[in-house]
Amino acid sequence: MGQTRLHVTASKAEADRIFAALEAAFEDDALPLAVQEIDEDRDLHEVSVYVDGDAASAEARMRAVLAGLGLPGEIGTEVLPDIDWVAKSLEGLKPVRAGRFFVHGAHDRDRRQDGDIAIEIEAGLAFGTGHHGTTAGCLEMLEEVVAAERPRNALDLGTGSAVLAIALAKLAQIPVLATDIDPVATDVAAANARLNGAAALVECITATGFDHPAFAARGPFGLVVANILAGPLIELAPDMARHLKPDGSLVLSGILDRQEEAVLAAYAAAGFRHRRTLHREGWVAIHLKR
Structure with missing residues (x-):
């Protein structure tokens, strides 16, 4: 069952009173509440309570609060469509090309071209769809480093979506x-590795710093x-040196120009x-070399 929005319209002063009372009434249920202005000239504001599943009990309690x-208990009801908003937002993302890499969502599979190294990412809760300048820059630099050094x-480190x-x-x-x-990012990363046929080569683990035995x-x-x-990254410099092979390469990002x-x-000190x-x-x- 989808979500139901219960709402009541009132003046600004009354809306603030209603919101405070509903917040106290539904505190243990952790139901989302919102208040917004809908007509400035008429001083109309709308207070909403969002309920998953059966809303009858919540509506009765809301009437009791009013x-x-x-205040009159005129409560509006709106059944909201059951939408995966993460998937919906990803549908609006255009695919990214960075060198030979083509990073895309499921909705853009048909745009892959011969010669592309296609990576399908539905990032969900983890960072890294390829759209951010840090990720795109890393992809370009990694292609160059791998070609030169094999x-x-x-x-x-800090894999996010594992892109x-x-x-x-x-x-x-x-x-x-x-x-x-x-651990949420690690789960997403592992799922993305499986989706892209890379699970045999990519091992995803949850680890803080370099203490994990892996x-x-x-x-x-x-x-x-x-x-x-x-x-x-600055704090990890000595650890990076200890875990990189002699003459190995290090690619760092997530760094602003001024940093x-x-x-x-x-x-350099490391x-x-x-x-x-x-x-x-x-x-x-x-790009750094040890």
Whole structure:
């Protein structure tokens, strides 16, 4: 059964009283409430309660609340369509081309072309559909690094949707360890790897920092990519050096243009040399060598 919106119209002052009373009445149920202006000239505001499933009990309690405030119990009811809003929003995303990579949703499968390294991502709760400048920049840089260096294993630290891990697996046909601190992201990443036929090469684990035994078991790595944030990347510089093979490559992103110098300084101190920076939409992807 879908969701029902119960709503009542009142003046601004009355709407505020109603909202406060309903918030207290439905506190234990954790039902979403909202108040919005619908007619400024007439001072009309609408207070809504959103109910999953059978709304009869909630409507009765709402009437009791209104009666307790001395207000008429004229409650409107609207049955909302049962829509997967995550899927709906992804339908509006256009596919992304970055080098040979073509990142798309299920609705754009027919737009794949010969020669594309197609990656289908329905990201859901995890970051990384390929549309953000950080992800697109990483994809372009990874293609260049893999072509030049032919790494034999890789790490995607902070994998999110696993778009970068899948890209590496499909491009280089090498094992990739994909880690994230968020178990929801890890589940999404594993599902995306299966969807793209990369599950045999991409191992998704939930891990904080480099303490998980999988890092020692699978490393050191010929290539590490980390599309997270500048602050954590700076803190992780010494650990990155310990888990990268001699002369291995590191691709970092999630870094604003103005944060580049601070990141480069931290990695220079950890023994890395800067090879190249790619700028995209105010963000940078940085290639470093150990």
